[in-house]
Amino acid sequence: MLTSLILLIVLMIFGAIIALESKDLLSGIISLGIVGFALTIIFLLLHAPDLAIVQIIIETLTLVILIAAVLKTTRKDTSEEFGLQKVLLWGACICFAGVFMWKFLTILNHLPPFGSPELRMSLAYLNGTAQTGAMNLVAAVILDFRAYDTLGEATVLFTSVAGIIAVLRKVGRKT
Amino acid sequence: MIESQWVFVLAILLFLIGLYGVLVKRNLIKIVIGLMIMEYAINLVFALIGYRSEGTSPISFNGAEQNAAAIFVDPLPQALVLTAIVIGLGTTALLVSFAVRIFEKYDTFDVRKIRKLRG
Amino acid sequence: MRGMTLIVKCITQLMAPSILVLGIYVVFHGHLTPGGGFAGGVLMAGSFVLLILAYGSDKVKSDSFKNRASLLESLGIFLFLFIAIMGFLQGSFFKNVFNEWLPGESGELWSAGIIPLCNIAIGVEVAAALFAIFITLAVLKFGEKL
C-alpha cells in the first residue's frame, strides 16, 4: 500500500515536471492530466471514493476547458528566460525550496504519523449516521455538520461563473 | 523518522514544483498549470492527513447499528478536499478565461510581451 | 469548433443520455453511496458537453443556452439558500428541519432530511454552472483579429 502510494506520488511529480517544462502547451496540459488521474487513484487507495469520483470528473472537464482554450489560441510556449535572469530566478527558487523543505523536515516528527491521525473534531462525525441519517459520512459532513461551508463553495462556483460571463463580454465600456 | 512520513515530504515537493511554475514560468497557461499543481498537492496532503491505516471508506452499507464497530477513515478532510476541488475548478476556469481574453488583446501568452503596466 | 465524424456522433447519441441518467442517479443517492450533488452535477454537465463536442459548437445558439443555464444556476443555488433559511426560521441556520418532520429509515432513499434536497439543489446549480462556463469559453469567437 505504502509502496504503491509513493510510486504514484513520484509519478505525479514527474507528470508535474513534464507539464511545466514541455515546449508544447497541449502536451503540457495532457501531462497535467497524468497528475490529476494519478491523484484519483491515490484517493481510491486512501479510501476516499467520493473524492475519486469528483476528482476524475472535474479533472476531465478541466482538461476539456484547458484544451479548448489552447486549441483556440496557440500551442507554442515561446517564453524562455536566458542568461543572468534565469540563473537568478533558479537560485532564488532553490534557496526558498531548500529552506522550506528543511523547516518542514524538522517539524515532521512533531506531527502525528501517517495513518494514525489524532481525531478531535471528527470524532463526532464518525458517528454521523445516527445523528443525520445519511449512510455516506462525507455527505453527512458536507451537507449537515458543515453545510455552511458547502453554501460558500456553491457560492464560489456561482461567483466564478458570473465573473467569467462578465469578463468575456465583448464590450466593457460604453463610449 | 518514521518511514511512512515520507509521503508528506513528497507531497510538499509537489507543492514546491507548482510554486516554481508560478514564480518562474513566463507563459500564462504555464502559470495556470503551476497553480493547479499546487491545488493537487494540497488536496493530496489533506487526503493523506485523513487516512487511518486500519480504516475503511466512510460509508456504512449495513446501517447505523453496525457503525460503531467499524473504523472509518476521517471524513472531515475528505469534505474539505471536496470543497477545495470545487474552489480550484472555479479559480482555474476564471484564470483560463482571463488568459484567453489577454491572448485576444495581445496575440501571445508570453508575459514579457504583455507587460504594459509599470512596476 | 467543428463537429466530429459520424462514428463519434452515433456513439455520443448513445452515451450522452446514459451519462445524464447516471448523473441524476448519483445526485439522488448522494447520501447513501459515494457521490452527491457535485459529482452528479458535473456528470450531468458532462453529458451536454459531450454532445456539443461531438456535434460542434457552430450549431449552438450560445446566447439562449447561456441565459437559460445561468437562470437555472441562480434558481438552483437559491433553492439551496432557501433550505438553509427554512432551518433559520426554525431556530438555526441550516438546521436539519426535515429530519424532525419526516424522519426516514436510514438507508432508504427518503432519509437524512435536508441532505438529499441539498444534493438536488447543488446538482442543478453545478450542472448549470459548468455548462455555462463551457459554453461561454467554447463558443467564444475572437474579434476581427483572428
Next chain:
Amino acid sequence: MNLLPLFVIMPLGSAFLLPVLNRLWKGFPSWIGNIATAFLTGLSFWVIQYAAETKTFAVGGWSLANNIPIGIIMVMDGLTVLMLLVVNFIGFMATLFSVNYMEHYTDKGKYFTLFLLMIAGLNGVVLAGDLFNLFVFLEITAIASYSLVAFGVGAEELEASFKYQVLGGTASAFILLGIAFFYHATGTLNLADATNVIAGKSGSPEILFIGTLFLVGFALKAALMPFHAWLPDAHPSAPAPISAMLSGVVIKVLGVYTLIRLFFNVFGVDTIVSFKEILLFLGILSMVVGGFLALGQKDFKRLLAYSSISQIGYVIFALGIGSSLAILGALFYLISHAVFKSLLFLNSGAVVYATDSRDLNKLGGLYQKMPVTTTTAMVGSLSISGLPPMGGFWGKLVIILAAIEAGHHILAGIAVLISIVTLAYYLKVLRMVYFGVLKKAFQNIREVPFLMCFSMIVLAILSIGLGILLLPQVRDILLGPAVQVVENGIDYAKVVLGG
C-alpha cells in the same frame, strides 16, 4: 432570535436573485444593490449595542460534544462589530456611488451581483469562527474582486487582474496548506478550540511552521511590502467604487483582520517567537517604501494605491508595538483609513467620470468646475496626511505616542517623517488635479450627479469628525470592546466556548 446569519443571507440572497430579476427590469440591480447594502448598514449599526459581549451562533444547531464544537460557529465580538460596521458602511457608500458611475460600463446586473457577493464574503470572513469557513468566504471575496477589477475588460485591466489572481491564488494556496497542517497538528478547525490545543503545546516548531505559512498567505493578501506587487496594478485598474472597496475594506479584512484574529487570538503573540518584531519590520518597510514610491507616481489612482500600502504599514507597525494604546491606534487608524481612502478613490472616480483621464500631468484646475469633488478631496487629503483636527491626525498621533511610550524612538521619528512625505504627495495631487490652470480640454465638464456627490460628502464629514470616536465615553461603545478583544489574546477561547 439571534440574527447573525442575516449578514450573510441578505447579500447572498439578493445576489442569487439579481440575475433573474435583471431580466424583468434593467433598473432592479441598482435598487436591490442599494437596498441590500443599506439594510446591512442598518443592521451593523443595530449590533453596536452588543459590542461589549461575545455572541456566538451555532450553524445547523450543532452544539458541543465533549466540550469540542462539532459544527461551524459564527462569532461576533467587539472586533467583529467594528469590522462589520466598516465593511457595510463603506459598501453602502460605494453602491450609492456606483449607480451613476457604472453607467459608463455595460452589464450593470453582473456588476451588482459580484459586488453583493464580495460584501457577503467579507461579512462571512469577519463572522467566521472556523478556520476553513474563513477560507471559503475569503475565496468568495477574492474571486469576486478578481472579476470586478477587470470589469472594464480593457487590456490593462485584464493584465492587472491576472497578476492579482496569480498572487492571490498563491496566497490562498499557502493559507490552505497552512490549514491542512493546522488540522493535522490540532485535530480541529474551530478557532476557539484550536486555541486551547495550541496553548497546550506552546513553542513547538510545528506551530511556528504553520504560523509562517499563514503569515506569508495573509501578508500577500494585505499587500505588505515584500508581497505588494499586485496592489499598485490591481487597485487603479478597477472601477472607482471597487478601488474604494479594495483599498478601504478588502485588504483590511482579508489581511489585517485575519492576521489579528489568527495571531493575537489563536496562536497568541507570545507563542510565536518574535512575531511582534516581524510585524514591526514589515510595517516600517511598507510605510517607508510605499510612501516614497507614491511620491514619484504620475497616475492619480496609482499614487493612491501606493499610499494604501504605506498607510497599512502604519496599522501593522502599531500592531507590532502591541501595547494597549498602540492597538487602540491601530484599530482607529484602520477605520479612519477605510473612510478617507475610499473617499479619495471615489474622488478619483468622480474626476475620471467627468474628464476621462487619470494622468496627473493632463489634469488641472478642476476646482472651478467641480467644487464638491475638490472640497471633499481636500478634506480627504488633509485627513490622510494627518493635519489636525482631522480624523487621520488623531490616529497617527496615538500610534506615534504609543511608539514613543514603548521606547521605539527612532521608529516613531520615521513615522512622523513618512506622514510629512504623505502630506507632500497629497499636496502634489491637490495642486496638479484640482488647482492650477484649467486645461482647454476640460472647459465643458460638469460636477458629477447628486448620488455621487452625496456619498463623497458623507465620507468627507466622517473623515473630519472621526476623532469623536476617541472621546472616552464614545470609545467605550465601539473601540473599547474591540481593543479589549485584541488585548485578551488567547482568552478568546474561554470567552467563545464558555459563554
